[in-house]
Amino acid sequence: MTIVDDGAAGGRTKPDGAGHSPAAAATPRPWIRRNDYTALEVPPLGGWEPALSVSVVIPAHGHQDKLDLVLAALAAQSYPSRLMETVVVDDGSAPPLRLPEVCPENTRLITSGEGGWGSAHAVNCGVAAGEGDVVLRLDADMLAHREHVESQMRWHHLADYLAVLGHKLFVPFTPGEPDPESVHTAVSQGRAAELFDPGSAEKHWIERIIDSTDGLTTADHKAYRVFIGASGSLHRGLFDEAGGLAGELVLGGDSEFAYRVAQTGAVFVPDLETSSWHLGRTQMQTRREAGTRYRHPFVAARVPDFENRRKQGPRQWAVPYADVVVDVSAASLEEAETTLAPLLSGSAPDIRAFLVGPWSELGEERRLPLEEELLDLRLIRETFRGDSRVSFVEEAPERDAAVPFRLHMPAGCRPTHRAVERITRVADKHAAGLVRLTAPGVAAHGPQALRLERTAAFARARRLGAGQEGLDAAVDRLYGLHWIGGAGILGEEEEPPHDWGRRLRAAEEAAEAQRARADRLERRLRWLSRGLPRRLAERLAR
Template sequence: MTDGAAIGLPPIRHNDYSPLRPAALGAWEPSLPVSVVVPAHGGQHRLDLVLAALSAQTYPDHLLEVIVVDDGSEPPLRLPEIAPPDTRIVTAPSGGWGPAHAVNAGAAVAGGAVLQRLDSDMVVCREHIEALARWHHLCDHVVAIGAKKFIEEPPVTPAGVHEAVRGGSLADAFDLSAALPSSTEETIARLDGLKASRNPYHVCTGPTVSMRREVFHAVGGLDPAVPRGEDTEFAYRLAQHGVVFVPDMAAEAVHLGLPAQRLAPERAVRLVAPYLAHRVPLRRDLRKDPGRRWLVPYVEVVFHVDGAGLEQVREAVGAALSGSVGDVVVTLVAPWPEPSAERRPALGDPAFELRLMREHFSHDDRVRLAARVSATPAPIPFRYTGPVSVPPAPRTLERMIDAVQRDRLGMLVADLAGGRTATLERTEALGRARLLGATGATAVAASVEATHGLRRAQRAEFWPAGQAGQRQGAGQGRTVPGPEQERPAPKTPGRPGPGKGEAERRAPTGPAPRKPRTLLSRIRSALLQN
């Protein structure tokens, strides 16, 4: 391990990577092999320029391999005369297409300890690979982000680019005075290099980004089903894994051509929106449709139900699914009996109650049955765990999430009667604890407290007096500001405005309906409101 804890550094709190002190460029000795994966579809001349710049890097040749993934180019791509010594072209496997598919194919055959994605229209400066790789020598859960500017492609040759980069200046090959700055760099500067960012994944765009190879594979690589915005979706999963995002502006690059958002801004936004809505729950601005179900829920609610009765569990599940936060999944944990064709006494079955529960919930895709709690609910961003005997009130989940978001907590523990507790955990904090080697509930809680913060609270803060048993229609709930705003959540609900980005604001939930008088009517009410 080379993480901060292993080399005696204090834990990195949130995304404040200040404890990491990288060596000056040219003043250290690299040891980690780097695999540069370049997805490409056509554009032979641009690829030639990219490889010419890579052939002039300060990172040692014997630690650098370049894998160009030809994603269905016609004619097929070829290796140019000027390229790093260990460069090869592989063909993306059939059955898929697009940048995500190509990057995954390259990562599958890469041998380096560090994976560097570089698009086939990104011409990098001489120290680009070195600048990003130095962070991975300090910490094994860093995602390093390079800088970029957009330019119109000039009439340059690979030999001219190679000479300019080897001489130490991209300006000798490109007119940087006419370059268009990246909006992500403005966000990075405004948020102190992302050290003050609440959601740093949002600016982790794909054209130049690097990470340890095991981190890439641990989160499952990129999602080929996402045709655009796949880098943002991937970065969201990296965030839930617990990584630290580090932008390094010394890793300069020029992007050949203007960004697609400038060429067709409306269509670009519309293309991304539905894919991110399903896969990035923190994009509350994209989940405004009441009653919808999404691919990745916002909250996992966990109940341990061994020894509980069916009616009690039904009430708890109904409470979780009918509150003011609508995109919820419930996990029921118990030693569930396996289905069997063997004859058994139906009425005298020792697992009678659990068999009834399993059948009652087995056809509802919002309810999962599990034998144990997973170490992390990723990619779901929050997990609530509480006693089945104390169901959440209509706004319990909403209030707890608001508190966690407002105070940037990793864990919130509400003390209930009789020594019981209800806990809301932030998934990225659990992921960080795992990356730091914490195992067991006590060690995980201590790690979460050190990196993200932990607070204990009283029941009344989240179960207001007079609300027990009330039910509320299953809406999407209020949301809090996203990374564009990077500010604490409002304390009062407000209607979402038309602003762009991850505006995590919530719509008013309205007054709770009158409490039904019978259990059957409460269940019927909850079902009708879903």
């Protein structure tokens, strides 16, 4: 059915509550494996009946001229105005921003208020003020084509855990060219592509990732990297589950938010059937070095698989790479040390260790020190209480959604110093949601099994209704289960972890020897070729 917009002012149907309208509650939850969304049958533009409402949130600071064009384009969208509201958030502009004559129905202008400043804070304020089932963030310099909102909204009617990215092209901008009325007319007539010269347009770097991964369908766990700024949408419930943007990040907040969205088990979809014009270049395009220098410390502290984090040497970070759970209830001090010492001094130091045991039973009353019943538990606590990464808990804590992995390891097994690094690398190589280990002396099943769980995979399985009993099977279906042996994970270290310098020097010496040998062979070949009889040389040439 073709989209019909009655155009009645004030005729918007408000949902029963944020993210809880009947349409939102009825959104299906199909099982999507990893990031392959091709099983979803998206309807053609203009040939379907929408039901979900959307809040278009526009954080803005200054540049009234650009905002006027953005709102003029939004006023001509194909998505029904009764299901669409626009919330412009003025983030401390001087002079204050205003709503122009040409703007969408159901448009409000609010201020970001106290408690913070910057784009991330402004988006949070706009989402809180909105009422739509879906949140579509649009920057205040994005002139959207007629079907831009509709095209993204099609996906959200098919599943409620999608993060949809809108397409854009960067073009030079001259104030007053074009004017808002011309923009509204062109967008209304489906001629937005004619407003600027495509030859002057510049693509965004994320398109290289999208193209190289078949539209993200074959992307790995870092598919979230493309869900940054400008234009993107997700269900309000998913926005809330991820925790909204980190308001304290005045730059780089969208990258960090995208990571947390991925941790909820979201699927990332690039919507390429329509586009938008980005009016002018971004700060990262005009001041890339300074922008990168500023963002890296903030993002690296919060995103464990941030590409530059491992290059900065062993250290602890605000968000660890893995949580390790070890049940030491019945373990001896020696067993606990055998397991924990290599982990805490290993090649992946940004971990947390949760030692599970009946710690509350360790009283301070008079006792025979060498004969008390919980002697080993007391010794374990004293041995590891000085390490800030170690926590003593009565039971395994709730999963921290920000931490990408949880490793369950039985007390008494001997991990190598590179165990965490290697087992997580296996998980990423095979895009597995669960990695299990089979090795002599280690249980393959049950509470004493060694297993690595990917947070995003288990989050998606629970979202789709998997109970505790069927959780592993659901993760296997959604992401995959991968079995490994103990080589490189358990047992004696193959080589000292501190021996990297010697190994590097040896590799460099071997490479230099190979280069020298190649040079000698090349010189000998030239000498031989000069000394060959002419007839033999001709025969060899033939």
